[in-house]
Amino acid sequence: MSELLAPTPTGGPDFVQLLTPEGQRVEHPEYSFDVGEADEAEVVRGFYRDMVLTRRIDTESTALQRHGELGIWAQLLGQEAAQIGSGRALRPQDYVFPTYREHGVAYCRGVDPLRLLGLFRGVDQGSWDPRQNNFANYTIVIGAQTLHATGYAMGVQRDGAIGTGDPERDTAVIAYFGDGASSQGDVNESFVFAASYNAPVVFFCQNNQWAISEPIERQSRIPLYQRAHGFGFPGVRVDGNDVLATYAVTQAALQRAREGNGPTMVEAYTYRMGAHTTTDDPTRYRMSEELEKWKLKDPIARVKVYLTRNALADQDFFDEVETEAEQLGARLRDGCKALPDPSPLSIFDQVYVEQTDELAEQRDGYAAYLETFEGAH
Amino acid sequence: MSEYKLPDVGEGLTEAEIVTWKVKVGDEIKINDVVVEIETAKSLVELPSPYAGVVTALLVPEGETVPVGTPIIRIEDGVAAPAPELDLSNPAATGGGEGESLVGRNKAERGPVRRARRRTIPEAAGEHAAKADVQDVFNAGAPQQHDQVMHLVEAVTSDIPEEAEQLPSAPVVGTVETRALAKPPVRKLAKDLGVDLGSVTPSGPEGTITRADVEGAVGMPAQYAGNPRDVAAPAEPGRLEEWREPIKGVRKMMGQAMVQSAFTAPHVTEWITVDVTRTTEFVERVRTRREFADVKVTPLLVLARACLLAIRRTPVINSRWDEDNQEIVFKRSVNLGIAAATPRGLVVPNIKSADSLSLLELAGALGDLTAVAREGRTQPAEMSGGTFTITNVGVFGVDAGTPIINTGESAILAFGATTRRPWVVRDRAGNESLEIRDVCTLALSFDHRHVDGESGSRFLADVAALMADPATALLF
Numbered sequence: 001m002s003e004l005l006a007p008t009p010t011g012g013p014d015f016v017q018l019l020t021p022e023g024q025r026v027e028h029p030e031y032s033f034d035v036g037e038a039d040e041a042e043v044v045r046g047f048y049r050d051m052v053l054t055r056r057i058d059t060e061s062t063a064l065q066r067h068g069e070l071g072i073w074a075q076l077l078g079q080e081a082a083q084i085g086s087g088r089a090l091r092p093q094d095y096v097f098p099t100y101r102e103h104g105v106a107y108c109r110g111v112d113p114l115r116l117l118g119l120f121r122g123v124d125q126g127s128w129d130p131r132q133n134n135f136a137n138y139t140i141v142i143g144a145q146t147l148h149a150t151g152y153a154m155g156v157q158r159d160g161a162i163g164t165g166d167p168e169r170d171t172a173v174i175a176y177f178g179d180g181a182s183s184q185g186d187v188n189e190s191f192v193f194a195a196s197y198n199a200p201v202v203f204f205c206q207n208n209q210w211a212i213s214e215p216i217e218r219q220s221r222i223p224l225y226q227r228a229h230g231f232g233f234p235g236v237r238v239d240g241n242d243v244l245a246t247y248a249v250t251q252a253a254l255q256r257a258r259e260g261n262g263p264t265m266v267e268a269y270t271y272r273m274g275a276h277t278t279t280d281d282p283t284r285y286r287m288s289e290e291l292e293k294w295k296l297k298d299p300i301a302r303v304k305v306y307l308t309r310n311a312l313a314d315q316d317f318f319d320e321v322e323t324e325a326e327q328l329g330a331r332l333r334d335g336c337k338a339l340p341d342p343s344p345l346s347i348f349d350q351v352y353v354e355q356t357d358e359l360a361e362q363r364d365g366y367a368a369y370l371e372t373f374e375g376a377h
Numbered sequence: 378m379s380e381y382k383l384p385d386v387g388e389g390l391t392e393a394e395i396v397t398w399k400v401k402v403g404d405e406i407k408i409n410d411v412v413v414e415i416e417t418a419k420s421l422v423e424l425p426s427p428y429a430g431v432v433t434a435l436l437v438p439e440g441e442t443v444p445v446g447t448p449i450i451r452i453e454d455g456v457a458a459p460a461p462e463l464d465l466s467n468p469a470a471t472g473g474g475e476g477e478s479l480v481g482r483n484k485a486e487r488g489p490v491r492r493a494r495r496r497t498i499p500e501a502a503g504e505h506a507a508k509a510d511v512q513d514v515f516n517a518g519a520p521q522q523h524d525q526v527m528h529l530v531e532a533v534t535s536d537i538p539e540e541a542e543q544l545p546s547a548p549v550v551g552t553v554e555t556r557a558l559a560k561p562p563v564r565k566l567a568k569d570l571g572v573d574l575g576s577v578t579p580s581g582p583e584g585t586i587t588r589a590d591v592e593g594a595v596g597m598p599a600q601y602a603g604n605p606r607d608v609a610a611p612a613e614p615g616r617l618e619e620w621r622e623p624i625k626g627v628r629k630m631m632g633q634a635m636v637q638s639a640f641t642a643p644h645v646t647e648w649i650t651v652d653v654t655r656t657t658e659f660v661e662r663v664r665t666r667r668e669f670a671d672v673k674v675t676p677l678l679v680l681a682r683a684c685l686l687a688i689r690r691t692p693v694i695n696s697r698w699d700e701d702n703q704e705i706v707f708k709r710s711v712n713l714g715i716a717a718a719t720p721r722g723l724v725v726p727n728i729k730s731a732d733s734l735s736l737l738e739l740a741g742a743l744g745d746l747t748a749v750a751r752e753g754r755t756q757p758a759e760m761s762g763g764t765f766t767i768t769n770v771g772v773f774g775v776d777a778g779t780p781i782i783n784t785g786e787s788a789i790l791a792f793g794a795t796t797r798r799p800w801v802v803r804d805r806a807g808n809e810s811l812e813i814r815d816v817c818t819l820a821l822s823f824d825h826r827h828v829d830g831e832s833g834s835r836f837l838a839d840v841a842a843l844m845a846d847p848a849t850a851l852l853f
Contacts, residue, residue, distance in 0.1 A: 063409045067427040068384030279387045281420025284756055287745070333408070 014225070015269065016249050017239040021297040023305030025244075031252060033244040041312040047088065047243045048303045048313070049321050051080040054104040055300065056325040057113045058274075060332045061103075061120065065278040069336050070120045074101045078241070078273030081299030082206045084108065085246025086174065086268070089254055093134065093161075093168065097149035097175045100138040101206075105176065109135040113328075114335045123339050142177075143184035146203065149175030150190040153199035153257075162200045163260030170258035174202045174250075179219050180211025182227070191231040191263075200257035203228070203265040204250065206240060208272035213285040225267035233263045240268030241299040271297070344370065379428045379456055380436070380448035381412070386422045393417045394442040395449065404432045412450055421754070430454030559586040567591045569772065571718055627722035638784045642698065646779040647833055648820040651841040652800050656680075657815045659847045663736075672740035676844075677715075677769050680792055680819075682739060683843035684767065685711055685732045686853040691836040694788045695764050698826050705827050714766035714783055715743065717750040725783055726755045727763035767792060777820040787828055790840070793818035819844070 016031050035043045058076050065073040076083065083104025090096065090108065098105055103116055111128045118124040119138060126137040139145040153173040156162060161171045181187050182205060194201050207224055209216050220227070228235030238249040246268055253264035271294040275282050282291075307313040348363035349355075383393060393415040400412045409425040412432075416422075434451040437443050557574035559567065563586060567574050574586055577594045581587040624632060656679050664674045688695045688711055697706045713731035717724055726749070728734070728742045749755055766783045771794035780789040800814040819841060823833045842849050 059409075063425045063427075066384060066386060066422070066424050068382065069427075071385075072388055275420075279420070281422070283421065283754065 014223075015237050015239060016245050017242050018245040018248060019242045019302055019306060021241070021302050023302045023309060025306070028245070031245065031248040033248050034251075041307075044244070044303065044307060045313050045317065047081075047084055047247070048300070048307060049324070050084045050088065050104070050107065051243065051300045051303065052321050052325050053328055054080045054084060054107055056328050057103055057107065057116075057332065060329040061113075061117060062274070062278060064117070064333065064336050065120070070117065070278075071122045072277050072279055073120050074277045075272070075274035076101050076103055078271045078294065078299065079206055079208060079268075080104055081243035081303075082240035082246055082268035082270045085240075085243040086204055086250040086266070089247050089251040090174065091167070091172075091254075093171045094254065095134045095136070095149075095152055095156075095171065095173045097136045097145040097152070097173070098138055099142075099145065099176050099178065099181070100140050101178075102138070102176050106133075106135060109133040111135055113332060114339070117332065117336045118339055121336065121339055123342050143181035143186040146175040146177055146181070146187045146190035147193075149173050149201050149203075150194045150199050153194065153201035153263075154197055156200055157197070162258055172200050172202060172254040172257035174204050174254065176204050176206065178211065179205065179207040179209065179216050179224060180214060181205075182224055183211075183219055188231075191228070191233075191265075194263040195232040198260070198262035200260065201263045202250065202253045202257055203263060205265065205267045206270055207267050208240075208270050210272055210276070210282070210286065212276045212280060213282075215286075223267070225265055228263075228265035233265065235265040235267065237267045237269055240270030241297045241302070243299060243303060270299075378433070379430070379452050379454050381424075381427055381450045381452065383415070383443060383445050383447045383449050384424070385445045386415070386424070387417055387420070390417050390445060392442050392444045393422075395437045395439050396421065397439060398435055399423075400432050400435075400450075402432050402434060406430065406432060406452070426450075426452065428452040428454045428456075557586055558584055559591075563588050563591055570595050627719075627724060631723045634784050635781050638782050641700075641784075642782055642787075642824040643826060644779070644782065644822050645825045645830070645833065646820055646822045647830075647837055648777055648818055649837055649841045650816060650818045651845050652802075652814045653795055653817050653844045654815045655846050655848075656844050657795070668737055669740065672737065673744050674740060675743075676795060676817075677767070677792060678736070678740050678743055679847060680790075680840070680844060681713060681715075681731070681743065681767060682736055682850075683840045683847075684765065684790060685713065685739075686843060686850055687836050687839035688732070688765065689853060690839055691832050693828050693832050694823070694836050696787050696827065697764070697785055698787070698824055708764045710764075712762050712764045714763035714786070715746060716766060716768035716783075717747060717755075719750050719753055719755070724750055724755050724760060725763060725766055726750055726759040727766075729762070766790070771795060771817065777818040779820060780822045782822055782824055786824075788821060788823040788833070788836070790837075791820040791822075793820065817844075 016028050017026060018028060018031070018033050019025055033040070055077065061070065061073045062075055064070050079101070083102060087096075087105040087108030096102070096105055096109060103113065106116060106128075107113065110133050115126075115128045116138075119126045128135065128137075130136045136145065136148065139148070150173075156171045156173060161169055164170055175190070177187060187203075190201075191203070193199065194203070205224055207216060211219060216224075223237060225235035225237040236249055236253070238245050240246060246266075249266055253266050256262070256264055271291075273291060273294060304318070307317075345363060345367055348359055348366070351359060385391075386393070394417075395413060396416050397414040398412070399414065400406055400410070406412065406426050406429065408427065408429045411423045412426045413424050414421060415424060430452045432450060433453045435449070436451060437447065437449045443449070557577065558579065559574055564574065566572075566588060567577070567586075570591065572591050572594045574591075577586050577590050579586040580590050653676065656676055660674050660676055660679060663669055692707055693705070695708050695711050697708070699706050710730040711732040712727040712729050714725045714727035717726065726746050728739070728746060731739060731742070734742060746759075749759070763783055763786060765786055766780075766789045768780050768789060769792045770778055770780075771792050774794050777793035778791050780791045782789050795815050795817040797813050798816040799811055800816055801809055802812045802814065803809050819837065821833060821837045821840075839853075843853075
């Protein structure tokens with residue numbers, strides 16, 4: 001019985017992998033880990049640091065929810081490589097449309113994790129400026145962001161910001177979504193539009209095997225990446241727990257979009273090691289042995305083994321990263337509790353770009369009403 | 378000193394049950410160390426500590442359900458003032474105009490300005506006292522220097538632990554600290570019978586619990602309910618003429634289901650005593666096979682398989698009487714129910730489409746099902762849709778019984794204890810001899826509205842034949 005529910009042990013024949021779970025570098029005929037002029041070891045150490053810090057953001061936030069400081073938190077445990085690999089392949093002008101679980105991508109885009117906490121604490125509706133980091137607000141509606149991304153990509157196309165050969169101008173758009181969202185109408189519609197208009201968008205699907213309690217077996221009869229072919233654009237499945245492969249595959253897909261060759265779907269084959277959110281209890285619907293199997297494919301452990309075995313990093317490096325993670329955890333704990341409650345008046349300021357007279361009047365009236373309370377200041 | 382208040386770990390939950398404490402008084406803990414496992418309406422959740430320090434009190438006993446916001450653990454972290462939240466920013470308190478009130482006010486009394494983001498919590502008696510004392514001091518015109526307030530708060534809170542010791546936490550602290558003394562086989566017996574060793578009165582040397590103590594404890598209401606609260610606050614049934622327990626939860630469901638079944642479906646029970654020596658041998662042989670190394674191979678597994686095979690020949694066993702439509706509903710696949718005694722009472726989870734599983738898969742499924750049931754994690758979906766049930770009463774050492782059909786099914790088979798008994802064995806030449814064999818009794822109850830004596834008997838005889846000689850399976 002449990003065999004039937006177990007995920008495919010490997011991702012199938014078309015699975016792109018460059019670093020095995022045992023930390024061995026392997027070759028792939030089409031994709032290679034290419035960092036250009038940069039020092040490769042430095043880049044891999046950077047990925048390791050990124051993933052450790054991302055995991056810390058995640059575990060600390062989960063704990064903060066359990067402390068009663070957050071209303072809810074969507075965990076990414078196990079998906080660090082998929083997010084860091086793809087996030088680090090982006091250029092500054094590229095634009096990201098995330099779900100509500102892209103904490104690692106947000107980190108890559110320079111969004112302060114404390115801003116993410118504001119949303120989950122319920123003190124704001126997402127307080128980062130999407131234009132500042134080219135990172136849109138978290139989208140709670142499943143799959144809706146793929147339409148936003150396709151529309152934005154069509155705009156990029158109309159601005160002529162593709163295929164110019166200028167690496168600082170040519171722009172790609174990336175839409176993140178999950179295996180569950182792949183069944184949504186919005187996602188399929190965005191595939192149709194992106195294909196028809198050859199929009200410069202990468203559909204980055206993190207297949208973490210579970211749409212809350214629904215296993216991937218009930219989401220699709222075929223591997224998800226193969227769906228792209230039916231819409232008329234290429235799809236590729238990459239080991240989403242392999243940060244090097246995810247980086248290489250995403251980089252190629254983004255470059256294809258920037259050059260004006262249209263959309264690509266990337267299926268990052270990974271696993272949600274935690275719960276869907278802090279409100280969910282996965283032990284109710286999946287066997288712990290499945291989790292144990294995936295723990296052996298941990299995205300961070302394999303990079304650490306690789307760095308250690310090839311003497312690309314010493315103990316001091318790992319200790320430093322650990323210390324940094326501790327500091328980040330403490331900063332999140334303290335910062336979260338210090339997040340100010342929103343002013344009741346702020347709702348009036350965020351309705352229209354230009355304030356109307358009527359709304360200004362309502363605002364003043366409400367302000368005067370608040371003044372009547374003792375200790376209002 | 379800090380107190381961790383029960384958070385809302387879901388969205389909009391109002392209460393949770395304290396299931397297991399992972400720490401005890403005196404333990405030193407770090408931030409985010411897991412301190413307790415709680416169960417909400419939605420999930421089983423481990424709570425990490427927001428504080429680092431030494432645990433000074435567990436404020437809620439295991440098994441108790443408390444509202445969100447209730448302090449559940451007290452940790453000495455070097456930070457004073459868990460009790461009243463004093464607001465000294467009030468101009469009346471700090472401005473110091475003559476004749477003005479010098480009362481430091483509790484924030485909760487400030488009225489509508491306070492946002493209702495966090496739930497108000499029932500305040501402990503000690504907090505009331507603390508607040509009153511603080512106010513009295515200020516009313517008396519004492520200088521309101523901050524450190525004096527802190528000193529006072531410390532003094533007040535240091536009184537609370539003694540008071541808390543008498544609260545319901547005390548018995549639990551006791552059980553956590555003193556582990557009952559018993560030898561490993563006795564522990565296993567207690568586990569098998571669902572007896573909490575902490576509640577058994579020891580009669581062995583040096584206060585150890587004997588096998589007889591555990592057996593004597595079976596059936597005592599406190600253990601049967603498996604409710605830690607009963608254990609924590611023993612009613613000492615030995616001294617009372619009678620005692621009462623609420624009918625609720627799993628026990629209530631069991632009662633309703635039994636009444637409905639017993640007084641709706643006319644039950645007939647048949648039984649057969651069978652020599653299962655060959656099944657015992659078969660089990661031994663299968664156990665040595667490598668592919669079965671990770672699963673539990675038991676006579677129950679063979680019986681389950683035998684029933685699944687026998688149902689093929691007598692499909693009416695796997696059917697249901699539909700009173701409303703005046704039809705008999707035959708089921709193609711068998712959802713095999715296994716009655717399990719769990720800490721929460723009787724539950725009957727079932728293995729979906731058990732007839733489509735190989736012996737190995739069936740063994741795995743049986744193992745998963747019992748493990749989940751023992752941990753009390755059986756989900757409603759796993760208990761619904763059963764089509765036939767086996768109840769393994771043999772584990773309690775009894776020969777058989779007249780089981781009551783699980784509602785919505787047509788038959789239930791009781792598997793009695795296998796014992797070594799004298800048995801007449803006939804060899805191929807027809808010579809009879811008396812031998813000591815493994816013998817057990819199978820008892821089948823069926824719904825006589827639509828299962829007639831012939832069908833029921835054939836099914837039972839088929840199962841018995843398979844148990845007497847598993848090789849007969851080739852004939853099915």
